[in-house]
Amino acid sequence: MTSYLWTPPPVASLPVRGTEQRAPINRLFFVGRNYHAHAIEMGKPVDKSVERPFYFTKSPSTLVESGATVAYPSETGNYHHEMELVVLLGKGGFRVSADDAHELIYGYGCGLDMTRRDLQFVLRDKGRPWTLGKDVEGSSVCSEIVPMPGVVIERGAIALTVNGQPRQSSDIDKLIWNLREIIADLSLFYHLQPGDLIYTGTPEGVGPVMPGDRIDGHVEGVGSIVMHVGPAA
Template identity: 40%
Template structure:
């Protein structure tokens, strides 16, 4: 069998470590859910259909060391999220079967240029400019479901030792099963896809030199320092 000839050497696939294993998890696409926890400005509102957007796999990095401060923003903010790692592809997945498609879970940060996002919303534009930049999705090692089951408990984030975000995973407006099912109705999921399931209230600014610590019960913790402005 002849191997294809590429115009240039393609990049190696993006991968994440697997907790307690030398294996790596190859990352495909990254789906993200917007506003999946109650925030002060949504209290008392009826449940609205979830909003989905995407980040390319190239934004995913291991959540260690320095967090690069992105260009073209004055409002760089943090969002701690439960990350779902899909291990089997499928389309039109029923909610009752959705968890069977989950290979594992991780804690992740959906880093955002909030001022860019606000302007995009105001003008009815897409969010990619706010959500997509190098290092925009730091993540911990993936913990296999076979090792730890499906997570319960809380997710939290602190900056310089001061807690900013904390909520229960049970507070999600749309459950993991519902999110998987809804995405698969419009786009067949593939093994390697990641789903970032939304962030609780408390999103706030990050400044150069800030130390971010965050975690999810049963999945692990991360610590990163914000780098200098470009």
């Protein structure tokens, strides 16, 4: 038995609908600016004819389950919600074609990519990595996983409210790069693995939240997600 200097962290995992087994999570990938209206509101329009998707990652330790209360993070005054469809891979693949991308899909969830927006913008405008704006403790919220092996979701309403007030409302069919294209492109850079979780991008309407706020999100055909913003850390 291996002896460690201190207790290693538990394996990140998510509940799976219809079973007591949990899905172990490997890596967290995020697609940036994948809805035209959101790209515009961020001041960075996307031209798919000349651009490819781009990604950032977060540590699996940032993953928390739907229903959690997450502390308002330190060093920010502009903490934003971003509602997303999440894809969980159940098989690995490298240099996968778009036509075969569905074979890697295990299921789906609803996700929140919580962001220190003020820090992200400062870092972005200086050409620096977004780490302090994005890789935030408790910032990768996800619902239970709904098994849909081999199914590619091409449309469905995606929406979010804060304290019951509508903030985000769009449809998965407005993704700039669809799920097949995302998986195929990402597999050119990484040997994708079972347990890789892909947050596919957020529609327009992102905005700030404050301690005491309740965030509710929904993806048609997948389910819902809840997060409570706790007191400042």
